[in-house]
Amino acid sequence: MPPAPIPADEAERIAELRALQILDTPAEERFDVFTRLAARVAAAPIAALSLLDTGRQWLKSRIGIPAAEMPRAVSFCAHAILTPDRPLVVEDATRDPRFADNPLVTGPPGIRFYAGVPVKGPGGHAIGGLCVADTVPRRASPLLVETLADLARGVTDALRLHDTVRRLARLAETDALTGLANAAAFERHQHRLAEDGTAHAVLLLDLDRFAQINDLFGHDGGDAALAEAASRLRAEAGTETMVARLDGNCFGLISPAPDEAARLAQRLHRVFVRPFAIAGQLVRLSVSIGLVRWPADLAEADRVLERADRALARAKRSGRNRTCDAAAEGEHESGAGRHGLARALREALIPPGREPFRLAWQRIVAAETGALAALETLIRWPRPGRGSVAPAEFIPIAEERGLIAHLDRWVLRTAVRQAAGWTAPVRIHVNISPPNLFLADGVGFIESILRESGLAPGRLVIEVTEGVLMRDTRAALHTIATLRALGVGLALDDFGSGHASLGYLRDFPFDIIKLDRGLVARAPACRRSLALLRAVLRLAGELGATTVAEGVETEAQARFMREEGADMLQGFLFGVPGAVPRALRRRTGGRCGALRPPDQLEMATISPRA
Template identity: 35%
Template sequence: MSADLPVELMTKSFSKRDADALRLVLDAVPHPIFVKDEQSRFLLLNSSMCDFMGHSHDDLIGRTDYDFVPREQVDVFQRIDRLVLETGEINENEEFIRGPDGEIRTLVTRKARARLPNGAHCVVGSISDISRMKRDAARIEYLTTHDGLTDLPNRTALMRSLEGKLERATSGRECFGVLRIDVDGFKEINDVFGPATADALLRQVAARLADAADESFLARTSGSGFTIVIDNGPHPDAAIALADRLLAAMADAFDLDGRALRVGLSIGMAFYPNDATDVTALLSNAHAALDRARADGRGVFRMFEADMDHKVRVRRALEQDLRSAFAGNELFLHYQPQANAAGQIVGFEALLRWFHKERGMIPPVEFIAIAEENGLIVAIGEWVLREACREAASWPNAVSIAVNLSPLQFRQGNLPEMVHSLLLQTGLEPGRLELEVTESVLFDDFSRASSILSRLKALGVKIALDDFGTGYSSLSYLQSFPFDKIKIDKSFVWMIQKNPQSTAIIRAIVGLGRDLAMRILAEGVETLSQLNFLKDEGCNSMQGYFIGRPCPIETYAKEIGRFAA
């Protein structure tokens, strides 16, 4: 190549004055930016692009990617260059490239066609290195789907597995079994020898269970509880054979620091479709069988039987009472404050409550699940939103109000219109309303959910991703939709300084939020040490009993600016 070619290219494409001015502007941009001619030769690069390529500006001008990057990768780059030049359409593509340091990087490259001062077309491109974000997302994904003590899949992974298996079984007329397992005698060992010995025991128990389970899915789902999904039939014979192997696996004592400790297992099993046709009922019935095994003396297995469904009958009665309570205006709201890192109350979350005339206060986790199942949550959710907006509009202090949205509400096509109507009716400023959604909403139908969220954002309301880290935790959700806030689930906050895995998850989520310019709120803050840890890690805001308990809004009259005359 002629030594004068770079100069000739620059002269033909830009005047020196124009090129110097462009470089001055582009060098202020932190992302790599480049301009290529119709032969894919570099005409102009900013300093970030030069650093990315590992060469000086003069070394790169007039040369192509073939001079620096493996041919098979450049073939892809140039194919996209030609497509952009031919169609004039903007192209965004995720690419993988080995950097000068030998590390594989994940890049998002955006290319567009432009016209040079001399009339020729060129390709203008920018590069975003999302490698760290990808690594953070992968780490969060692993940490949130695996148990930190045994490295087995956890409950989140179990639910995904069961949902997928149920879908396949429904379409293919297949059957499968669920075994709920509890370690007999674990509490006594924990009390006598301490948590360190108990943890070491659980790791050895998990290893033996994994060997006995063979290819069946095994998860740790509670302190001393495990769950196995078995699909290689026929059932119940295959499940019974597995239960026998599991019980036999505990026959030998466990050697823990020279101590020979023994534990047993209690096992309950239920089968799809004979015992249940949905995941929740299947797990519940297997747990009912486990309760029977424990009641029958432990060290045995039991299969689900119809007379174990007393809890189901109780649940149905509660469902009828909930319908009556909603119709009779017996539901009400409590409000829990949210504070910024400086301790200032900046908002409240509206939380639904129900005082049963016979049973007293019913836990929300109990009756909201029932409302989700029977569809009543749609009407209840609209009432909650209306009542919360009406109340917040009356506060002298214009702090925010957060309201949870149910996945079922997203299946109603008029959600944005309903929210808009309620804002007009109540007079609440849209910017004060924060709607909280869980990852399951996006997972069900991402394109539809994203469209609905975009329409809600267009109203001026804020959107928060609730319980982040407990569901699917896909980076693509955060990249594809600009959430205003990420809420860290309280289960991680409660384990701060107790479980290194929870601490790592919180740090990863806070870092991810910082990279994506999203605010982070930690739920379940109950102690000063938790608060200080979160502040030190850069968490923007907190919510929990240490900040304030859910109470009638009158409890927080000062915080909302409502003073007695």
């Protein structure tokens, strides 16, 4: 008995069949129903939905056939798929040379009659057949053949649905940017290994200083770096190790070889030695890694990710570009790791409306009189039972994880609404990150918040850093001009922090120049710093910009900056960041509420120089 010839599209057909990931899966009612209907319509004792793999026929659904799998060489449906658009009818198999000596004919179940219609996959290739069979010879009526064809088309639709559901399930476990597994799939895989008692190692990785990539090259550059990092990790880890992107610039690996995990971490560091090419520039990135093995490092499977996260946090604190092995981490260490903190931060910001943050306000005073000139808003994150999280800890995570825009908007909205209810028109300073400022609706958001709150635009000062200017000069100029047209003030923050350029002061129309605390601290004792400070103060005066000296903590610093000509001062000397000054708050008594008279608060009016 010669087997059926191989179809011309065999390679494509097999690829389509295997892409469905349906072979060797349990029975499903949505396929069984077609087999039952076929058997009922044909009044046949045997019916099946067969799928033809390389070398075998596997039955997704069957009636009257005990085995779910048989050699492809004995398959009737292997002949049916040779004519994908026509049914195959065999009225008496003993009289057909193709089947007369077939074991399914000469032995059990003793097939004599067969009628089958090819079943096509979503891509149009015949991947199997819906068939009926009998142990006695018989004819197939046109109605039976037509009905089988209709049912076969229904099977094709069911296969399309199966494929769609499978793809959606995969998308739900896949990171869209990198194509790696996502956090949900990563955690499920780790839990599954632990439930099965399979030893494994978990490595959590952070790209170091990734926020700088976003600042310099924008989100497109950041995405390119993440995609390249994912490609390098996947290539180095191999097929047996799961690689996932967990959040922002954090990746995770689950290795089935815990004894080799330390060497794997070393190799991962090495793959980042080669520079990344971003927007035509070579940029060097490094990774920090937290490593934990189960069950060697701890018995509790549900704490593996937590321990790896804490190890990663230690690696970041230890100077970056290194691995921290949880085996050396003491149990006494507490606190959330970076990944845990990132998750808590995301849960706090998305969806909006239940943010746990609060604002603190720091005074900016007139240099000559010490009178209040403005208030800068700062964010605080109290976590009940865990203490406050320092901004220096969670703001970099927000930048790295793509959450900084959500955080900025919460601060801006809350600050503007609070200031709108004060008893005096004090200006407020709010920091805005580069990603938020360059969002398509960034300026529109600021305009809408001002409109909703009723705050006069002139009372709002947006502070930006040099990262905004370095990223896209043309876009920055347009955004700054648009904000100025609204009447909003613009301040250049942290000027003199290391890579400042006097050209920024010349080219960008800032209302306020804030001198970095480092420059303020160095100037009295360093001739170069003093020369830069005086140059900035002189240029600001010529451009009509107001200057603010940051980080003023002593009377000596305040006196020095006054003598050098700074317009305003800011720092702990004038009070630590805290609640809104009492004289600005509304009283809450009475039917409508009374306003606290503003005469209890000395106010300064600072105007740009003429």
